[in-house]
Amino acid sequence: MRGRSKDRDLLVADIGGTNSRFAIAVSETGRTTLQRVTRFANAGVEDFPTQLTRFLSSLDMPLPARACIAVAGPTDGSSALLTNGRWQFDAAALKRDFGFADALLINDFTALASGVHALDDAHTQRIKRGRPVTGAPLCVIGPGTGLGVACVVSPGPTQTVIPTEGGHVDLAAVTSQEWSLKQALHEQLGTRISAEHVLSGEGLRRIDAVLRGEPGSLRPVETITQEALGGGESWGRRTVDQFLTLLARFAGNTVLSQGARGGVYIGGGILPRLLPALDTGQFARDFSDKGVMAAYCEALPVHVITDTETALRGAAMAFQQTRDRA
Amino acid sequence: MRGRSKDRDLLVADIGGTNSRFAIAVSETGRTTLQRVTRFANAGVEDFPTQLTRFLSSLDMPLPARACIAVAGPTDGSSALLTNGRWQFDAAALKRDFGFADALLINDFTALASGVHALDDAHTQRIKRGRPVTGAPLCVIGPGTGLGVACVVSPGPTQTVIPTEGGHVDLAAVTSQEWSLKQALHEQLGTRISAEHVLSGEGLRRIDAVLRGEPGSLRPVETITQEALGGGESWGRRTVDQFLTLLARFAGNTVLSQGARGGVYIGGGILPRLLPALDTGQFARDFSDKGVMAAYCEALPVHVITDTETALRGAAMAFQQTRDRA
Incomplete structure (x- = not known):
């Protein structure tokens, strides 16, 4: 059932100056949940693909066919330069190197804001x-x-x-x-x-x-x-x-x-x-x-x-919205 | 053809502290034009119905069945108090007293903003x-x-x-x-x-x-x-x-x-x-x-x-949008 899983799932990431967070966003019956939420420190890591590879290696499930990466820096949706100045990457390279059928880059604060309306008292x-x-x-x-x-x-x-x-x-x-x-x-x-x-x-x-x-x-x-x-x-x-x-x-x-x-x-x-x-x-x-x-x-x-996963959930929502409008 | 004219036309007004502007907004093939644009000074005029009656008396065309009135003051869509503090009126009374089938009150600055995207170099x-x-x-x-x-x-x-x-x-x-x-x-x-x-x-x-x-x-x-x-x-x-x-x-x-x-x-x-x-x-x-x-x-x-009719055009656009969404 690898193909079906790929269609339904979305890799999401929230790349800040200090940490990178990853998760698999799974949508079922209109509700999105995060699975395998993982955090890595960025210090000493050469580039984003290295960090992404660490996460993917830890997965015990099929690789999603789609990805939405939120980055702390300016992005036009297809390329990004992190404000920390060290990491630069683009969606086309991620698709090529990791086999994603679709990849979107968004600003991390846009991702956070996209997830805000769904917050409740626990967050x-x-x-x-x-x-x-x-x-x-x-x-x-x-x-x-x-x-x-x-x-x-x-x-x-x-x-x-x-x-x-x-x-x-x-x-x-x-x-x-x-x-x-x-x-x-x-x-x-x-x-x-x-x-x-x-x-x-x-x-x-x-x-x-x-x-x-x-x-x-x-x-x-x-x-x-x-x-x-x-x-x-x-x-x-x-x-x-x-x-x-x-x-x-x-x-x-x-x-x-x-x-x-x-x-x-x-x-x-x-x-x-x-x-x-x-x-x-x-x-x-x-x-x-x-x-x-x-x-x-x-x-x-x-x-x-107070929740640390809002930007990850927001990335999933923003991806859905962007593709629905396209 | 009185009935058809009534369906298509909209009375619009822009009530400021100093002047009231009126017009009939006519929509044809997706384009709205203003006809019979008229300005009256508010000084010495007791209430809005008096001002509206002056405009309606000057019309040589059937009275529109719908009205959108932009007012310089807070409004919830159905009642309004002008910031000048003298005039107060509501949509229900306008419908009753002037026979409008539909009447909407909006803020005058909202009306202005609603008309801005259609402005060109002449305005x-x-x-x-x-x-x-x-x-x-x-x-x-x-x-x-x-x-x-x-x-x-x-x-x-x-x-x-x-x-x-x-x-x-x-x-x-x-x-x-x-x-x-x-x-x-x-x-x-x-x-x-x-x-x-x-x-x-x-x-x-x-x-x-x-x-x-x-x-x-x-x-x-x-x-x-x-x-x-x-x-x-x-x-x-x-x-x-x-x-x-x-x-x-x-x-x-x-x-x-x-x-x-x-x-x-x-x-x-x-x-x-x-x-x-x-x-x-x-x-x-x-x-x-x-x-x-x-x-x-x-x-x-x-x-x-520099144009003085933007809020009138904006009122027509805002009315259309509000009713389309309802």
């Missing part, structure tokens, strides 16, 4: 209560290596995921302290300051360095978060509080810009680690601090994606 | 060259009484118009002068400062007052624009330059947030009057001043909508 932690407007767009924000932003229009089987560059908007300082931070970063980096300059792993380190009065001396993210989670007053605590306030303001602004009355999903690697330090009341106040639009924002829920 | 003035990405979302921005923002997803017959509240995002000051302006307005108004606080008719007056050092003394918009258009150095000139820079920055940020690689259309009543004072080179530089995203913005065109 997320709600950090702000609210009632989404049915059928309204969702906003997906991911502070990590960068600050990814996407908008999911008409969430569900017929959804459209709009990849955006919302992380690169001008940072909107509200308090004098935030303006001082923006000015300090502007002087240090010699460039205009975007939201991503503060709402990312590097951004967390930059906030910490400016608050400590040593803009050029970046401490590891681990050190800052451990200090913040340790309780009591510390630079790490102040840094994390400022980071979370800026993130809440940014999320509110993105909701307004996108008309995202379906609410907010926050992905990326940073927030799940900061959850124990999050004051949800303060987050909700900062998120809804929008003057005449306060009630608009107060009505909306905000979730943190 | 717009391009103020920045660029090549839009085919099928990508369009961004529609309208500085007027307020600052309207909408996103048009998949522009064309199957488009989705997302009404947003993007005008209410935190104003993102970039230069020290912009931060001083934001601070002065914050102290004066006692509220957080949004983009709309400066990018609107009142906003133009506020910028002028702060630059002149008399934050409480607002001059008429006409005085400011005439000064700016008069040539030479003046407070009006400086005000308009600052307004246009803030608008260009805001448009760039909105494009990034919405992933609007289809480009920007600027509607509303203010820009068409400022066109003679617009330095298109400076506007393009301010629009694309986005660091690593400069090339992303440089690629996109920006148009000003």
